Amino acid sequence: MAQKIKLSTIAESLGLSTATISLALRDSPLVAADTRERIKEQARAMGYIYNRRAASLRTSRSGIVGVVVHDIMNPFYGEILKAIEGELDRRSHTFILSNHYDSVEKQRNFIEMLLQLGGDGVIMSPAIGTPPEDVALAENNNMPAILVARSMEGTALPTYRGDDSYGISLATNHLISLGHRTIAMVGGTDQTSTGRDRYQGYVNALRKANMEVDPDLRIPGPRSKQAGFEAAMQFLSLPQKPTAAVCWNDLVAIGFMNGIARAGLIAGQDISVTGYDDLEEASIATPALTTVWNGQEEVGRLAARALLDKLAGSHEPDGLHLIKPEMRIRQSTGPVRPRT
Amino acid sequence: MAQKIKLSTIAESLGLSTATISLALRDSPLVAADTRERIKEQARAMGYIYNRRAASLRTSRSGIVGVVVHDIMNPFYGEILKAIEGELDRRSHTFILSNHYDSVEKQRNFIEMLLQLGGDGVIMSPAIGTPPEDVALAENNNMPAILVARSMEGTALPTYRGDDSYGISLATNHLISLGHRTIAMVGGTDQTSTGRDRYQGYVNALRKANMEVDPDLRIPGPRSKQAGFEAAMQFLSLPQKPTAAVCWNDLVAIGFMNGIARAGLIAGQDISVTGYDDLEEASIATPALTTVWNGQEEVGRLAARALLDKLAGSHEPDGLHLIKPEMRIRQSTGPVRPRT
DNA sequence: CTGAAAGCGCTTACAG
DNA sequence: CTGAAAGCGCTTACAG
Incomplete structure (x- = not known):
């Protein structure tokens, strides 16, 4: 690795300013089409890696969404997570996952960490005994929260779960x-x-x-x-x-x-x-x-969408959104047979 | 939320410089013990949130470790992940998780994303067909990689798996x-x-x-x-x-x-x-x-340790580290009985 | 033991 | 359509 490639490295090599490079790489129409192509090509050739921390410091948006549930190894949450992942992928957000194992402290640490990283929002299945202050911590610092799977008393946060x-x-x-x-x-x-x-x-x-x-x-x-x-x-x-x-x-x-x-x-x-x-x-x-x-799949998808829409500025209604469950009859049930 | 609290906000309120605040919050012995306590107390009272992006931009270290495996919903990986999580928690690193579902492209996107976020290192169970360039991309950009569960041809990376x-x-x-x-x-x-x-x-x-x-x-x-x-x-x-x-x-x-x-x-x-x-x-x-x-538990723990030690500057030996498997005899096997 | 100043790598008004 | 300059919030030599 010779040297760190940054916007200014590309700018110098092309005799342009960093502003133009920045704009071009983000497909701004302010840059002439052929200049834009030339810049992109050069960036690729030089092995440029976009520095999100710098960008995020400047814009105060990170593209990071946090997700915290009881236990990601539990397939119930796994199926919700998969749906969230799918939705976030499509709208190019990164997600950071964590288990809280129903520890309020572990959950709070995660929220703080996410805040430090500049997380845009958080989807959570609240730990048992979560105090309202802990979600308020997120909301007050401009990081909206959405609840999944479990309701929580004392909040009007958007909540997605089955009935x-x-x-x-x-x-x-x-x-x-x-x-x-x-x-x-x-x-x-x-x-x-x-x-x-x-x-x-x-x-x-x-x-x-x-x-x-x-x-x-x-x-x-x-x-x-x-x-x-x-x-x-x-x-x-x-x-x-x-x-x-x-x-x-x-x-x-x-x-x-x-x-x-x-x-x-x-x-x-x-x-x-x-x-x-x-x-x-x-x-x-x-x-x-x-x-x-x-x-599960709907819960995850709807929650992720609600969060992304909220981040995009739309005003989603708060409160409880219930998914209507359905019976699936298979072989583990049958007519009563008295026990001896 | 009134106003964003940053180091300089605290500094002004206390009549000190940001340098002193920064040092104090990170427990530097350069700051007098009582000043340090006063600063910490004030930070707490003001609801200060440490901005990791800014710090990371300056230090070029993020405290983030990436982990990418085939499928986190698979309990085999789940058990490895749990061990990694435990180890990383103890040494206060955040981890970002991703599935690659054996898609080389999804895996490469993740590595790039991690690089953009300034990830310190990556633990991966390489997707089928991973080209050596993809792990080289990480290594060349100063983000060491450790392999788990699967070996990969054409690399001498530290690899932890069972025999x-x-x-x-x-x-x-x-x-x-x-x-x-x-x-x-x-x-x-x-x-x-x-x-x-x-x-x-x-x-x-x-x-x-x-x-x-x-x-x-x-x-x-x-x-x-x-x-x-x-x-x-x-x-x-x-x-x-x-x-x-x-x-x-x-x-x-x-x-x-x-x-x-x-x-x-x-x-x-x-x-x-x-x-x-x-x-x-x-x-x-x-x-x-x-x-x-x-x-699984050992694979995860050893891999996480190897990475953290490497990040701390120690020179771990590369190459394959095999865990020795053991038989667990239960009820699903028994003496042969001819099939009809 | 504490402070003034530079700089990490971006983006965004503002000019031209 | 492109450029010069300021600033996001930290940390780190360097002074004193």
């Missing part, structure tokens, strides 16, 4: 229609809007069918495959002998199905199991998982 | 020791070092046991759960009626087990199946998957 309460009632109703009368709810935590809403939707569906709501049929907590797997043992030892399980999400449901399989029970035959999200994996699980489509 | 050939031979030997004589290899592509090495390891193990190598027993291609699931049908219709499958990785193996389950066959009883990687998921699969530990 959890409605969605889980679809799954519960499906089990009721198959004749199940003792239905457990496995997983989820009251600390997130998702957990609260899904439990509420399950309760509502039971009530509407005039079925008794037994709080002991709830096994709260599990949110991963591993935890769903372990919850199966707990489920099987429940004195009420439930014949079906409404799982909090697909991961829990898949782990749960593996768990009951260890006890020689088959989902869809011995125990009916529903998931939630309709991950890519749901349809190839054994048995194929009956679940609720939760629109 | 694929040795690892797959462990799995193959395990099946041979259980009495299997017709063993298929499912998945992987000759386009990556991983694919080539694993097939070679399988072939070597068969040869060493004086078993015939039948190229038709290879089902190349699958690298995902979905593809493993589909490959099961192909496997079951093989005229040689293999009794065991060495799968290219855990994802393929899990999909494959689900696939044969649809045909009423149970892994470990009817067909023996081995995976590769030992993902967190392997042990809770049904049945629990016999696989080869591939050290």
